[in-house]
Amino acid sequence: MTEISSNIKKFDVEEVRKLFPVLHQKVNGKPLVYFDNAATSQKPIAVIEALKTYYKGYNANIHRGIHTLAEKATKAFEDTRKRLSSFVNSNEVEEIIFTKGTTESINLVASSYGRKFINEDDEIIISGLEHHSNIVPWQLLAEEKGASIKVINVLEDGTLDFDHFKSLLSDRTKLVAVNHASNSLGTINPIKEIIAVAHEVGAKVLIDGAQGTAHLEIDVQELDCDFYALSAHKCYGPTGVGALYGKRELLEAMPPYQGGGEMIKEVSFEKTTFNDIPYKFEAGTPNIGDVVAFKYALDFIDDLGKENIASYEHELYTYAREKALTIPGLRIIGDSSNKVSVLSFVIDGVHPFDIGQMLDASGIAVRTGHHCTQPLMDHFQIEGTIRASFAVYNTKEEIDRMIEALQRVVKFMKA
Amino acid sequence: MMSIVERQEEIIEEFAILDGDMEMTNFYVMELGQKLPEMSEASKIDDNIVKGCQSKVWLTAELQGSTIVYHADSNTAITKGLVSLLVRIFSGQLADEIVTAEVFFPEKIGMERFIGTQRSNGFGAMIKQMKLYALALKSKIEA
Numbered sequence: 001m002t003e004i005s006s007n008i009k010k011f012d013v014e015e016v017r018k019l020f021p022v023l024h025q026k027v028n029g030k031p032l033v034y035f036d037n038a039a040t041s042q043k044p045i046a047v048i049e050a051l052k053t054y055y056k057g058y059n060a061n062i063h064r065g066i067h068t069l070a071e072k073a074t075k076a077f078e079d080t081r082k083r084l085s086s087f088v089n090s091n092e093v094e095e096i097i098f099t100k101g102t103t104e105s106i107n108l109v110a111s112s113y114g115r116k117f118i119n120e121d122d123e124i125i126i127s128g129l130e131h132h133s134n135i136v137p138w139q140l141l142a143e144e145k146g147a148s149i150k151v152i153n154v155l156e157d158g159t160l161d162f163d164h165f166k167s168l169l170s171d172r173t174k175l176v177a178v179n180h181a182s183n184s185l186g187t188i189n190p191i192k193e194i195i196a197v198a199h200e201v202g203a204k205v206l207i208d209g210a211q212g213t214a215h216l217e218i219d220v221q222e223l224d225c226d227f228y229a230l231s232a233h234k235c236y237g238p239t240g241v242g243a244l245y246g247k248r249e250l251l252e253a254m255p256p257y258q259g260g261g262e263m264i265k266e267v268s269f270e271k272t273t274f275n276d277i278p279y280k281f282e283a284g285t286p287n288i289g290d291v292v293a294f295k296y297a298l299d300f301i302d303d304l305g306k307e308n309i310a311s312y313e314h315e316l317y318t319y320a321r322e323k324a325l326t327i328p329g330l331r332i333i334g335d336s337s338n339k340v341s342v343l344s345f346v347i348d349g350v351h352p353f354d355i356g357q358m359l360d361a362s363g364i365a366v367r368t369g370h371h372c373t374q375p376l377m378d379h380f381q382i383e384g385t386i387r388a389s390f391a392v393y394n395t396k397e398e399i400d401r402m403i404e405a406l407q408r409v410v411k412f413m414k415a
Numbered sequence: 416m417m418s419i420v421e422r423q424e425e426i427i428e429e430f431a432i433l434d435g436d437m438e439m440t441n442f443y444v445m446e447l448g449q450k451l452p453e454m455s456e457a458s459k460i461d462d463n464i465v466k467g468c469q470s471k472v473w474l475t476a477e478l479q480g481s482t483i484v485y486h487a488d489s490n491t492a493i494t495k496g497l498v499s500l501l502v503r504i505f506s507g508q509l510a511d512e513i514v515t516a517e518v519f520f521p522e523k524i525g526m527e528r529f530i531g532t533q534r535s536n537g538f539g540a541m542i543k544q545m546k547l548y549a550l551a552l553k554s555k556i557e558a
Binding site: 357358360383412413 | 436437438440441442445469470490491492493494530
């Protein structure tokens, strides 16, 4: 705890909050408390300004233009790629492909890698903690190819049953797709170990990093992961942008995902040759402005320091967990000790929708429902949870406000 | 017996007292839901679920003499309160009046602002279902 406290002093949350204009408003007559960060985080002023600057100053289509604005836009776009490459520590900048987001990144792998390398009777392993976006693309692929899907069991504390995972692996396993952290529960998965064990049977591993990017250190080389998918909007960047990291040899062996401009080398009606990576996978004009602005989100995270962010968020989570447990009938779903800052809970006899709406009436934004993880909710035999997910700009005072509001709801409902 | 219009005006007056305070409004709506007569468990079947609602809403209607009586329940307290408002305005009315009624109170009490667009759509689905029941029972009377 001493270590955590000393780390936190490195940044002042009030100063951080000043960087986020959206936080300074009233909702339903009360100061906004934004606890829906696992759905999307808010954007610092630098990201908002970068978007404005791009559209006001140098909007142009990238890569083939020879005029000055095109040069400037291309440089800014490619700067984000370089920045992201260093952010995840990829060996080469070309291993970073821009997409619409994590969902598209996963679909890219399923469509391109999956269609070429996964065949009849092959097996794909996913986990019981996955978001629908890391389930459905594999189901579509498995159905098309006659492959099958195996699911790693989830234990009572919301962690994965590692022994079960090992028992599922065989020479038929071609791909393992798991998340870095669970969006519903916050559980951090032991992805380094998962990758190592999967590689022993020759399987490739895709990590759904949507919930990891803003909170956890990512070093794709150290992890030795084959694919890492992420979204900008979950880590203080714009919506509509994400990325796929893939190892060069895999990306080169994969066929294009979509056809169009950008991704070709030469086109004739007889034959088309394809561009090199990453452009082979970036057909059409990309979301240039948002990619450009994404760099400033990554700068924001690195300026604060991932370690500082993790320490502070852990302190927020621990505080919220302790306070939440004082509420009669409250049960935390997924109460493992190794989590990102997600408090997912139910209250006996009160529907999550009612709590969500009551909190909104107090200006507090949380998410309620199945969080796009229906199989996981079925596992816990619940319809859904109330999920409060914290970010670096949240405070203990805000948590107190949520707890007070919850106390009022419970008092009313149980009266 | 108050008319559908009078019952709506009564609801508008009650909500005016809450003065737009969202938390108080929620509590009030839930309180109204608690007062809704219990629906029999046997009626809570999939066939009676109103399609298009985010929460589960069960709705049935029966003829009592020449008027229609509605029964409803929901798995969420706020939605139960909302459907109770509709039961209040429509229950005990003649089929013809229900079918042709204009439901104006949601807008006057700022319901969309308070329950959001998606739930407002669900609320619209409840009204439509109640009118359909009235229409069906009306043809039963006429037959």
